[in-house]
Amino acid sequence: MADSRRWVWWGVALGFALFVYFLHPILTPFLVAIVLAYMFDPVVDRLERAGLSRTWGVVAVFALFTIILMTLLLVLVPLLAKQLLKLYQLAPQVLDWLQHTAMPWVQAKLGLSDSFWKFDKIKAAITEHMGQATDIVGVVLSQATASSLALIGFLANLVLIPVVAFYLLRDWNIMMAKIHGLLPRARAEQIVSLAKECHDVLGAFVRGQLLVMLALGVIYSAGLMFVGLELGLLIGLMAGVAAIVPYMGFIVGIGAALIAGLFQFGGDLYPMLGIVAVFMVGQALEGTVLTPLLVGDKIGMHPVAVIFAILAGGELFGFTGVLLALPVAAVIMVLVRHVQDLYKDSQVYKGSEDPQL
Template sequence: MIDSRRWLWIAGLLLLGWLLYLLHPILAPFLIGVLLAYLGDPLVDRLERWKLSRTWGVILVFVLFGLIFALMLLVLVPMLGKQLLRLYELTPQMLDWAQHQALPWVQAQLGLGDGFWRFDQLKAALSGHLGKTTDILGLVLSRATASGLALVAWLANLLLIPVVTFYLLRDWDLMLAKLRGLLPRSREGLVVTLFGECHEVLGAFLRGQLLVMLALGLVYASGLMLVGLELGLLIGLLAGLASIVPYLGVVVGVAAALTAGVFQFGGELYPLLAIAAVFVVGQLLEGMLLTPLLVGDRIGLHPVAVIFAIMAGGQLFGFSGVLLALPVAAVIMVLLRHAHDFYKLSALYGESPSGSDEPPSPA
């Protein structure tokens, strides 16, 4: 009976995985809704403790999220659009600089042959593309509207996100209570403990790490813009987003910022030192203040595991897999930690029947 029940659970999990694989093209708005509801639930719970009803708490949180989103649309998006357009215009000049200044210097230092670098074909192709259109928005819209059904589906998914988020956030505690009521009574304590640890890890990551990424993006962008780097906002926010993987943000940011700085300022030393100082200050703030305060030591995901989880999720499930990758990896880490503890307590790990560490003597 126990074996048949175990095989039934395994079959159910396999069926659930198969259904998720089949439905992954439509999962993105629901996953984003679950993420936003999970992030907003503590705020709604705090408002409930202030004697506010659950529905009005959800409405206030929605207003807060809406104001943040509107602020991004009104302030951040136009600035980023200008910098993206500027980057688009500067790309041929950057290729010229790389071909006639940077690469010859590297070639002379490394003793490479005269025909080692071949940028002529790339530059010609890019210049031809730039000559066809200078309206990036028009190009994007023309491709997006090439398929009317695809555009309608994309807009429907976008509008579905706030609807899913509202209902999930309103009924979040009720759904958790019903799920707990469905747990087997004999296993309720263990399952609740596992879910509690998973919640701690996910909360530390989703809330803490996202806040660290936001703070670093603001620090990098503000510092680079104060230095006078033309693409400072774009590079700073890119470095902040890349900080989801430890040390990747500073590597990407320093490489991109120094490249843009050398192209903009030439061989001037002080602007390049100021760019490096921005990232040094950002790393000091992250290591000494942001990560200990916002994240702590509860995640424990190795950087290689983070990279593998993101790549594996994207390969298996596309954008939905990228959204799921790190939460699933954090949950798997908690389960593996408990499996390790069970293994340490099992007879398989225990001592030999003789209780001695000495190898048996030959007969």
């Protein structure tokens, strides 16, 4: 009987994997909606305790979120478009430096042949298309409208995400109660305990780590723009996104900022020290304030595991896999931790208690 139940669970797991594999092209808006509902459920719960109905609490959260999002888009999109164009124009200068300064030094040290590098062709290709990129927003829109079907699908997803998120958030507690009611009574307490532990880990990541990334993006961007770096906003936001992996945001951000500062300031000492100071302050705030306050020690995922989960999810299911990767990895980590505890409590690990065996 136990074997049959085990095969049923394996069948359910296989069916879920096949469902995700075959339908992952259309799952992205639903996954984004689930993430939004999961993130904002505690806020709506607080509004309910304050006296608002569930529906009006969801409406208030969505209205505030929409206002903040539209404000950020109106401010950030033009600035990012200008900085992306500036980065595109800077690329040939970077290639010149690599071709005439950095690579000859490496070539002399390693004894490489003169024909090893192909920077002339790369530079020519970039320079040839330079005049065509006068407006980044226009380029993006032209690519998006190249296929009317793709544009319609993109717009449909934009409309679908808030609609699905609204209904999920409004009925979140009802759905959780129904799922709890379907649990096997004999295992309900154990399953709820595991679910609570997974919830703690997921909450720490989805809410805590994303807030840390947002805070670091703001700190790095504001600091670099204060120093006067022309690509400060772009590099700061990139470093904030890369902070999903511990120390990755610091490494990527300071490397890109120093390279951009080298070309903009021409090796002037004080701006370069300012760039280093911005990232040192951001790293110090992340380790002493942001991560302990917003995340705590509930994730417990090794940086290598985070990188592997993101790459594996993207390779298997594309952007949908990237969205699923870390939540699934966090749940697997909790389950593996319990399996490890069971193994250490078993006779296989402890050995036989009979000295004759």
